[in-house]
Amino acid sequence: MQLDVFTLVPHAYSWLTEQRPVATVLGSELDLRLFSYRDTTPLRAGQVDDEPYGGGAGMVLRVDVVAAALDAVYGSSPDQRVIALTPQGRPLTQQVVEELASEQALTLLSSRFEGFDERIVSHLASDAISIGPYVLSGGELPAMVVLDAVARRLPGALAEGSGEHESFSDALDGGVEYPHFTRPAEYRGWDVPSVLLSGDHGAIERWRREQSRVRSVR
Ligand SMILES: C[S@@+](CC[C@H](N)C(=O)[O-])C[C@H]1O[C@@H](n2cnc3c(N)ncnc32)[C@H](O)[C@@H]1O
Numbered sequence: 001m002q003l004d005v006f007t008l009v010p011h012a013y014s015w016l017t018e019q020r021p022v023a024t025v026l027g028s029e030l031d032l033r034l035f036s037y038r039d040t041t042p043l044r045a046g047q048v049d050d051e052p053y054g055g056g057a058g059m060v061l062r063v064d065v066v067a068a069a070l071d072a073v074y075g076s077s078p079d080q081r082v083i084a085l086t087p088q089g090r091p092l093t094q095q096v097v098e099e100l101a102s103e104q105a106l107t108l109l110s111s112r113f114e115g116f117d118e119r120i121v122s123h124l125a126s127d128a129i130s131i132g133p134y135v136l137s138g139g140e141l142p143a144m145v146v147l148d149a150v151a152r153r154l155p156g157a158l159a160e161g162s163g164e165h166e167s168f169s170d171a172l173d174g175g176v177e178y179p180h181f182t183r184p185a186e187y188r189g190w191d192v193p194s195v196l197l198s199g200d201h202g203a204i205e206r207w208r209r210e211q212s213r214v215r216s217v218r
Helices: 010-017 063-074 094-101 118-124 140-151 201-216
Strands: 002-007 031-036 081-091 105-109 127-130
Touching (some): 010 140, 127 140
């Protein structure tokens, strides 16, 4: 997959790109490109934002700045899906992540300040996604959330089998995962469920399914 991220803070991504699973798939299954709006802005002194028409607090990311950034990379309209990250977008779910992970190429647009000039969302983007019903200061964390969630669905990102029984997977009927325990078997009187120590794989599988089911109906 080729994943292009347009941002005002490209250096914010360096930590994530050094971590697994993003680091594992970078350069093979994932080609990540980071573009700063300031590098291609047609305005002077690296300006990218402006005051909102109609007044009000804060600054708005300009449509001509984002168009110039897209033109510089793609020439004309990009063929791939262009996603504006905004609290007003459709919610990011595991189903949406699977959908995005099946694309050959994706573009993520992040903003800051009061957000995008609406013409960016309606004319330059083909999709709008929110990572949750709360407001962050910028689109860098939302873009990293999408990047990490998509990267772990790419071939070779995870150890064999470890992505199959995760929360929201088909293997768990879309429910959340069962609890995990590791050594010590007893700590401060807190015991690991005895079934997990029994060696009875059938019983363990049944217990895990039941735990997943119970936790998923909360
Ligand atoms: C301070 S927010 C703008 C919030 C906007 N004024 C509103 O009330 O909906 C600045 C930018 O951060 C990003 N952002 C903040 N929260 C987000 C969320 N929950 N999902 C996706 N992007 C978000 C978006 O790119 C947004 O344009």
